[in-house]
Amino acid sequence: MADSPTPLRRWLTIIVLLALVVGVPLIFQEEFLLISERVLAAADKRPFAAAVLIVAALTLDAFLPVPNGVTNTLAGAAFGFAIGTFVIWLGLMGGSSAGYALGRWAARPLAARLLGADDLERAHLLAERAGPFALIVSRPVPILCELTPIAAGVAGMEFRSFLCAVALGNLGVGVVYAAIGAAAVERTSTELLMLGAIGMPLAAWLGWQAIERWRRS
Numbered sequence: 001m002a003d004s005p006t007p008l009r010r011w012l013t014i015i016v017l018l019a020l021v022v023g024v025p026l027i028f029q030e031e032f033l034l035i036s037e038r039v040l041a042a043a044d045k046r047p048f049a050a051a052v053l054i055v056a057a058l059t060l061d062a063f064l065p066v067p068n069g070v071t072n073t074l075a076g077a078a079f080g081f082a083i084g085t086f087v088i089w090l091g092l093m094g095g096s097s098a099g100y101a102l103g104r105w106a107a108r109p110l111a112a113r114l115l116g117a118d119d120l121e122r123a124h125l126l127a128e129r130a131g132p133f134a135l136i137v138s139r140p141v142p143i144l145c146e147l148t149p150i151a152a153g154v155a156g157m158e159f160r161s162f163l164c165a166v167a168l169g170n171l172g173v174g175v176v177y178a179a180i181g182a183a184a185v186e187r188t189s190t191e192l193l194m195l196g197a198i199g200m201p202l203a204a205w206l207g208w209q210a211i212e213r214w215r216r217s
Contacts, residue, residue, distance in 0.1 A: 036074055036193060040185070043078035050078055051087050058091025062098035062146060069142075072173065073196030076181020084178035085171075092139070092170035096149045100162055103153025131157070132165035139169030140176075140204040176200070 043050040054075045057066050071091070076084035135152060138144040152162050177196055184192035 036077065039074050040078050047079070051075075051083075054078075054087055055091040055094060058088070059094030059098055061095040062102060062149070067197070067201075068092075068145070069177075069201040070197045072177035073181045073184070073193055073200075076178035076196070077185045077193065078181070079178075080185075081178050081182040084181055085174040088174035088177055089167075089170050092173060093167065095146070096166040096170065097163075099146055099149030100153040100157075100159070103150035104156070104159075105153070132161055135162065135165040136169035136172075138208075139166065139173045140200065141208045142201045142205050144208060 039050065054071055057071050058068065060066055061068060072088050075087045075091075078084065079087055135148055138148045149162070149166065177200070180192055180196040180200070183189070184196070
């Protein structure tokens with residue numbers, strides 16, 4: 001098993017991942033808005049290809065730091081509420097299933113090498129203790145949403161129970177982001193686009209941290 005990362009290394013990893021998920025869209029706001037316009041134009045011309053690209057990006061989030069807030073919001077903006085919800089849900093299900101497979105069949109040593117032994121152990125205990133509930137509530141939280149499916153796979157959670165839990169949680173995420181993206185297009189609001197890309201992931205992360213502090217107090 002990989003050596004446990006030091007607290008400094010663990011916090012640096014979290015900061016880097018949060019910077020990618022939240023900070024990059026904020027720093028490159030103009031570029032993000034320009035990309036948004038291009039995605040919307042591409043979705044009008046080739047909607048199926050755009051949907052496949054979004055689903056693929058969300059699936060790869062199990063292995064790469066994909067900014068889900070950006071991708072989810074753009075899906076809602078490009079396809080509207082109903083279809084956007086389905087596209088987001090499908091992509092999140094792909095990412096969740098890939099994470100479960102990594103934890104279940106790629107073996108614990110590999111998962112520990114990727115995540116760090118301490119972080120994996122905490123997620124493992126979380127998955128065992130809270131089970132499906134942890135999977136549902138972790139869906140909107142950056143980093144944790146990728147970690148808990150892997151932990152569920154390592155813990156050997158029944159795949160049917162896992163699938164039901166993440167399907168429900170991912171549906172909730174899809175509904176919220178699709179609504180924000182669709183409203184942003186309807187109102188021609190860059191503020192709503194930025195809310196989905198940055199505000200929602202940050203609020204989910206801060207909310208989870210507040211819950212963790214309350215639980216430990």
